[in-house]
Amino acid sequence: MRRTRCRAGRTVVRVTGQARISRVAGPLVEVRTSLPVAMNDLVTLGPHALPGEIVAIRDDLLSVQAYEYTGGLAPGDVAVPRGHPLSAELGPWLLGGVFDGLLRPLSTAATWLAPGAYGRLGGRTWPFRPAMSAGQQVSAGSVVGVVTGTGPVEFRVLVPPGVAGTVETVAPEGRYGADTAVATVSGVPVTVAARWPVRRPRPSAGRRTDATALHTGQRVLDLLFPVALGGTAAVPGGFGTGKTVLLQQLAKWCDADVIVYVGCGERGNEMAEIVGDLLELNDPRTGGRLADRTVIIANTSNMPMMAREASIYTGVTVAEFFRDMGYHAVVIADSTSRWAEALREFSSRTGVLPAEEGYPAELPSALAAFYERAGAVRTLGGQDASVTVLGAVSPPGGDLTEPVTAHTERFVRCRWTLDRDLAYSRHYPAVSWSASFSRDAGAVGATHARTGDPGWAGRRGRAVGLLAESDRLTALTELMGVGALPGHARMAVLGGRLLREAVLQQSALSTNDGFCGEPKTAALLDAVLTVVDRCQEVVASGTPATVVEELDFGPLIRAREESGPQDTTAAARRRDAMLARLAELETV
Structure with missing residues (x-):
């Protein structure tokens, strides 16, 4: 056996023997080969060229994980190392499409993907408009041109x-195939489509340190547990928690x-x-289909x-x-537990010693490698962009x-824990304010202060404190019963209820309340906190707490449902009406 190092720095192993399958055990296929191979290289297996990936090299024996059903493969069948890692084919067809875990289109498959259907560009052409001319000096990330007609997101x-280097040639405006060179830069052809190894992060010019919030339109998240653009969040929750x-x-409104x-x-x-729902949703930003700026990977x-194991790397x-085009992208992975189960199943087949609950010992490293690909960056082309992973x-x-949840918490900036008791009491979104956290809250608050909302951090702090005291x-x-509490404590309990029902609850099915703008969130919270403060003053002045508790706070609670997503006046009017009612109590 002889080891050499290729240009990309990967160790290449040259062994003797034939490129033949020697054993098949489900998705694990053992191959003996005489060709140059490297870890994570793609290998096609058998007469149908089923794709697989090299996961171990021992002398002249390769362990290959197959990405398709291996029924029909037999010892002695031919295996062909392709000389490159598992890669995604990236092009203008992505937006609006539905793909499998290897980014093969499912929308054009009559019933199921044909065996070995990997890396086929097809004969489609795309309208291209150049954005540079021959002789220009360019660098990585510069825009060669745009593909028109791709919807609201310019490709x-x-x-x-x-x-x-120097632009040597640029194709004139016209229609070109995905693998046709539309420009040449220093002898390197630039095509409409691109390939990239899914396990290798794409480079950027550097990470940004500022924190701009990803606005989700969900009050409990934007107010209590914000995530920054380029941040990471985990959403743990049992069955039926929403x-x-x-x-x-989040997909519709962020x-x-x-x-x-x-x-x-x-x-x-x-x-x-889920796919049917996403394809039917209207895009509130453009008025068209949400699917026109969505890529769906269905595995x-x-x-x-x-x-399944490869699908989250494909998605990111x-x-x-x-992101490299200058856009803010969000990856929603549902769910990483199923991905971890695939790791556990494969590790048991390969004989890896199990760790906690049978998961491989490398589970934390694998989770970290996935979440660390999120980030807000300055692209190679000089633009500010981000990838946020949820x-x-x-x-x-x-x-x-359990291990997946516990290890995930170590590597994310936010945890939005869904609570079963909240869900069963019809409180949605069922995000627990006591079991969730946001490590981005301080930085997001500083950004709000710099951009004209210095009171954001104070409002959030008061809401968190009121919820904790109420609980x-x-x-x-x-x-002991509520009657055993002093008046000010009973008003704190009342305040917690008003905050939960008037601010944190939000109906996904409501036209007015499915999405909430930041001004409306601030107005609703201000109304509740002002009313709670006035309740405390009324009780402190001698009014029995029971009298205050018997007031009808329904109009204040219904303000979220009966006002538009950006309406701040309804909350202010109902706040003033409640203050007037409380003032009447003091005069009795």
């Missing part, structure tokens, strides 16, 4: 990473330019319903498990591709101490 053809609806709300929705290992009927539980590679976690039985006192009332 920009870029100079590839690692390429710079994960899917919340993720759809202020990102491109949405990459990865259905990783979900049941086929659930995934079909269901009945698909090969290793394609797509997001980085659009990963759903489906802990068995709602056990938040503490509510636990006491379950033991």
Whole structure:
């Protein structure tokens, strides 16, 4: 055996023997080869050229994880190393499309993908308009031209990473195939489509340190647990807690330019319903279809498990591709638990010693490698852009101490924990204010202060404090009864209820309340806090707490439903009406 180092720095192993399959054990295929190979290289297996990836090299024996069903493969079949890692084919067809975990289109498949259908560009052409001319000096990330007619998100053809110099040729405006060179830079052809290894992060000029909030339109997130553009968030929750609806709300309303929705290992009927819903949703930003700026990667539980394992890397590679064009992209992975289960199943087949609950010991490293690809960056082309990663976690039985949830918490900036008791009491979104956190809140508050809203951090702090005090006192009332509490404590309990019902609750099915702008969120919170403060003053002046509790606070609570997404006047009017009612109590 002889080892050499290739130009990209990967160790290449040259062994003797034939490129033949020697054993098949489900998705694990063992191959003996005489060709140059490297870890993570793509290998095609058998007469149908099923794609697989090299995961181990031992002397002349390769362990290959297959990305398709291996039924029919037999010892002695030919295996062909392709000499490059598993790569995603990236082009203008992505937006609005539905793909599997290897980014193969599913929307054009009659019933199922044909075996070995990998890396086929097809004969479609695309309208191209150049944005530079021959003789210009360019660098990596410069815009060569744009592909028109791709919907609300302009598709920009870029100079590839690692390429710079003089533009030698540029194709005139016209229609070109995805693999046709539309420009030549220092002898390197630039095509409409690009390939990129899914496990390798795309380069950028550097990371940005400022924190601008990703506005989700969901009050409980934007107010209490904000995530910054380029940040990471986990959404753990058991069955029936509303994960899917919340993720759809984030896809529909967050202020990102491109949405990459990865259905990783979900049941086929659930995934079909999600895809159908996403394809029918209207885009509130453009008035068209939300799907026109969405990439859907559907890898269901009945698909090969290793394609599920690759799907989240494929999704984040797509997001980085659009990030490099200067866009803000959001990856929604539903769910990373199914992805971790694929790792566990494959590690057991390869004989890896199991760690906690049978997961491989490398699970934390794999989670870290995924989430660290998020970030707000300055692109190679000099633009500010970001990739934000939101990963759903489906802990068995709602056990938040299981390994995937526990390790994920180490690597994310936010955790939006969905609470079963809240969901069962019809409080949606069922985000627990006591079990969630945001490490971006301080930086986001500083950004709000710099951009004209210095009171944001103070409002958030008051809301968090009121909720915590209300929870503490509510636990006491379950033991002693509310009548045992002093007046000011009873007003704190009342304030917590008003805050939950008038601000934190939000109906995904409401035209007015499905999305909430930041001004309306601030107005609703200000109205509740002002009314609670006045209640405390009224009780302190001698009015019995029971009298205040018997007031009808319904108009204030209904302000969120009966006012538009950006309306701030309704909350102010109802606040003033409640203050007038409280003033009447003091005169009695």
